[in-house]
Amino acid sequence: MDAIRPAGGVVDIGSSGHFLFSSRLPADQRAALENLLFFNEHQSRVRGALLEAIERWGCPEIREADGFLRVGLSGRAECQCLFVSQPRAGSLRPLGLVIYLRDAADRITVLHVSLAPAYAAGGLHAEANLLGRLMHEVKRVARRTAGIRQVLLAYRALRGPAAARGGVALAC
Numbered sequence: 001m002d003a004i005r006p007a008g009g010v011v012d013i014g015s016s017g018h019f020l021f022s023s024r025l026p027a028d029q030r031a032a033l034e035n036l037l038f039f040n041e042h043q044s045r046v047r048g049a050l051l052e053a054i055e056r057w058g059c060p061e062i063r064e065a066d067g068f069l070r071v072g073l074s075g076r077a078e079c080q081c082l083f084v085s086q087p088r089a090g091s092l093r094p095l096g097l098v099i100y101l102r103d104a105a106d107r108i109t110v111l112h113v114s115l116a117p118a119y120a121a122g123g124l125h126a127e128a129n130l131l132g133r134l135m136h137e138v139k140r141v142a143r144r145t146a147g148i149r150q151v152l153l154a155y156r157a158l159r160g161p162a163a164a165r166g167g168v169a170l171a172c
Contacts, residue, residue, distance in 0.1 A: 024068040
């Protein structure tokens with residue numbers, strides 16, 4: 001696993017194997033990241049909310065620097081991305097990601113979420129609960145960031161009756 005340590009992150013050992021949470025991926029994973037982010041078969045589930053988020057905050061874009069990939073938003077420098085990956089043959093296989101930003105002094109808003117279909121609800125490895133694990137890691141970031149009291153999910157499809165309040169708040 002030392003070959004992938006430069007990406008940093010937290011290792012979580014789940015029932016489906018090891019998962020690594022990090023802010024970047026090795027550049028050799030561009031095709032896998034493009035599939036996860038832009039060609040995900042589950043995008044239709046949140047199409048309206050996805051388009052709304054893109055209109056409000058910008059389109060996700062893959063950025064490469066120093067042999068690593070990050071995901072940002074067009075026109076925004078301040079957003080963050082958290083990947084969940086599985087170590088594989090000296091590299092990382094991206095399984096999911098969240099894009100988030102601090103959009104208020106006391107709040108982090110999760111703008112985009114993407115999971116590999118096998119790890120999404122109803123997928124072959126859904127029991128790994130990668131969405132829950134990603135949200136847990138974002139909440140960990142929030143707890144370590146001065147002034148943050150709330151994590152908000154932006155997607156309307158994830159909100160339900162909370163739409164009038166602008167999203168679903170997650171306890172930090």
